[in-house]
Amino acid sequence: VMVWLRRCTHYLFIVVVAVNSTLLTINAGDYIFYTDWAWTSFTVFSISQTLMLAVGATYYLTFTGVPGTATYYGLIMTVYTWVAKGAWFALGYPYDFIVTPIWLPSAMLLDLAYWATKKNKHSLILFGGVLVGMSLPLFNMVNLITVADPLETAFKYPRPTLPPYMTPIEPQVGKFYNSPVALGAGAGAVLAVTFTALGCKLNTWTYRWMAA
Numbered sequence: 001v002m003v004w005l006r007r008c009t010h011y012l013f014i015v016v017v018a019v020n021s022t023l024l025t026i027n028a029g030d031y032i033f034y035t036d037w038a039w040t041s042f043t044v045f046s047i048s049q050t051l052m053l054a055v056g057a058t059y060y061l062t063f064t065g066v067p068g069t070a071t072y073y074g075l076i077m078t079v080y081t082w083v084a085k086g087a088w089f090a091l092g093y094p095y096d097f098i099v100t101p102i103w104l105p106s107a108m109l110l111d112l113a114y115w116a117t118k119k120n121k122h123s124l125i126l127f128g129g130v131l132v133g134m135s136l137p138l139f140n141m142v143n144l145i146t147v148a149d150p151l152e153t154a155f156k157y158p159r160p161t162l163p164p165y166m167t168p169i170e171p172q173v174g175k176f177y178n179s180p181v182a183l184g185a186g187a188g189a190v191l192a193v194t195f196t197a198l199g200c201k202l203n204t205w206t207y208r209w210m211a212a
Helices: 002-025 034-063 070-088 104-116 119-144 149-155 178-210
Strands: none
Touching: 002 034, 002 070, 002 178, 034 070, 034 104, 034 119, 034 178, 104 149, 119 178, 149 178
16 A cells, blocks of 8 residues: 555656646746846746756655656656747747746756765755756756847737736846846855755655655
């Protein structure tokens, strides 16, 4: 019975965590819609994406104990996001303007840290967390700069769900404007260690709940 309870809980949790991670980060590729505050939004969204990827992937990775599952988790999030971003395409936005956040390379680094340290949980938290936090903003900026004429397109296709009070009256310059990647990676390198530790702790709690 316990084996089946564990298996069912495992699959239930990974679906719940992956779906919610995707829902919470589904607009994380839409910073170009916030045209006047794009880089500030990029920095904030980088941290939110780091949170959801690090917590979910670490939870899944330590639950199975098999290096490679963090990458699988990142793939699940990516596929969910592809489907959700299809809604933008259905609304008439050009395909080369739909930004899907890139999580896979960072998830691969998490797997690598776990494998290279022979499944040492503390090394996973420290090394894996730093690697995810530093890499995610970098990969997403590379992703963003491949978009054709982002500002022109953003003004041509204003985001229909953007509430009036968030629409800038005149151009503003956010304090994060100068280096969004450096700020996102710097904050991510520190915070992702905590996020990764939370993922490990969630795994511990899950096992305790199942064993009760």
